[in-house]
Amino acid sequence: DAKTTQPTSMDCAEGRAANLPCNHSTISGNEYVYWYRQIHSQGPQYIIHGLKNNETNEMASLIITEDRKSSTLILPHATLRDTAVYYCIVRVIRGGSNYKLTFGKGTLLTVNP
Amino acid sequence: EAQVTQNPRYLITVTGKKLTVTCSQNMNHEYMSWYRQDPGLGLRQIYYSMNVEVTDKGDVPEGYKVSRKEKRNFPLILESPSPNQTSLYFCASSLWGEPPYEQYFGPGTRLTVT
Numbered sequence: 001d002a003k004t005t006q007p008t009s010m011d012c013a014e015g016r017a018a019n020l021p022c023n024h025s026t027i028s029g030n031e032y033v034y035w036y037r038q039i040h041s042q043g044p045q046y047i048i049h050g051l052k053n054n055e056t057n058e059m060a061s062l063i064i065t066e067d068r069k070s071s072t073l074i075l076p077h078a079t080l081r082d083t084a085v086y087y088c089i090v091r092v093i094r095g096g097s098n099y100k101l102t103f104g105k106g107t108l109l110t111v112n113p
Numbered sequence: 114e115a116q117v118t119q120n121p122r123y124l125i126t127v128t129g130k131k132l133t134v135t136c137s138q139n140m141n142h143e144y145m146s147w148y149r150q151d152p153g154l155g156l157r158q159i160y161y162s163m164n165v166e167v168t169d170k171g172d173v174p175e176g177y178k179v180s181r182k183e184k185r186n187f188p189l190i191l192e193s194p195s196p197n198q199t200s201l202y203f204c205a206s207s208l209w210g211e212p213p214y215e216q217y218f219g220p221g222t223r224l225t226v227t
Contacts, residue, residue: 032212043117043203043218044156051212091213099144099213100171101205103156 004088009108012082018075020107022088025069032091033064035073036101037084044087044103047073078111085109115140117219119204125225126194134189134222136204143209145187146171146216147179149200156203162187163209194226 005023012018024033034049048055048062050071055062061074075082087106117138126132138145146161148171158171162181176198178190187206191198202222208214 034215041201041221041223043205043220044216045218046215049212049215098158098161098169098171099146099207099209099216100158100161101148101156101216105155 004090004104006086006088006104006107008105009110012075012078012109012111014080014111014113015077018078018082018109018111020073020075020086020088020109021070022073023070024088024090027068027090033062033068033071034089034091034101035060035062036087036089036103038087038106039081039084044101047086049091075109078109080111080113083109083111115217117204117206117217119202119219119222121222122220123223125227127227128195129193132191132194132224134191134202134204134224136187136189136219137185138187138204138206138217139185140206140208140217141184142206142217143184144216145181145204145206147177147187147189148203148205149173149198150203150221151200159189159202194224196226198224199226200224 035047036044038044050062064071085106120135143164147159148156150156157173160179162168204219205216207216
């Protein structure tokens with residue numbers, strides 16, 4: 001699976017949009033971008049995933065650049081409960097493969113009041 | 114409510130005393146997996162299962178056993194725990210298909226082996 005690069009930490013004011021970048025310059029055509037988050041010592045939580053088109057769900061939006069070498073996770077109105085480590089994961093799709101998630105170091109997002 | 118449950122949530126034990134951490138999901142998921150999380154090392158996969166009676170090793174299987182006799186349950190067994198197995202353990206499950214569906218994680222089990 002392709003390697004991802006994320007900033008170590010970011011801050012965001014409560015109520016503002018949080019934009020979390022991820023670089024995956026070696027991504028290949030059959031790899032999806034997934035985002036998970038982990039609130040301190042809790043189980044990771046799925047947020048969103050996409051292949052090439054931008055995606056939106058009730059939690060967040062995912063913007064993928066046209067060349068697919070980077071993406072941005074957007075939390076439109078961050079709250080204090082969004083303080084967590086956010087992981088960008090690139091997953092290759094192979095029939096019958098292990099669905100192992102490879103978590104990097106992620107970005108610690110701190111939402112400030 | 115759709116969920117993955119783990120028991121116990123906290124466990125302190127001594128070296129060599131066999132223990133089992135249970136994992137159960139109520140979503141009829143085919144795929145289940147165990148991870149351990151250690152500071153500076155991230156989450157590492159221990160074992161996974163693609164369906165009943167089908168299990169395979171992940172990245173760090175030494176010292177662990179698993180079984181999948183029922184679809185909903187995937188217990189993690191430590192036959193002879195050692196201090197280096199002190200860690201935070203997570204069970205996860207998902208549907209099976211392509212693209213890989215989102216994984217649901219349990220709340221975690223914090224294990225201390227003295």
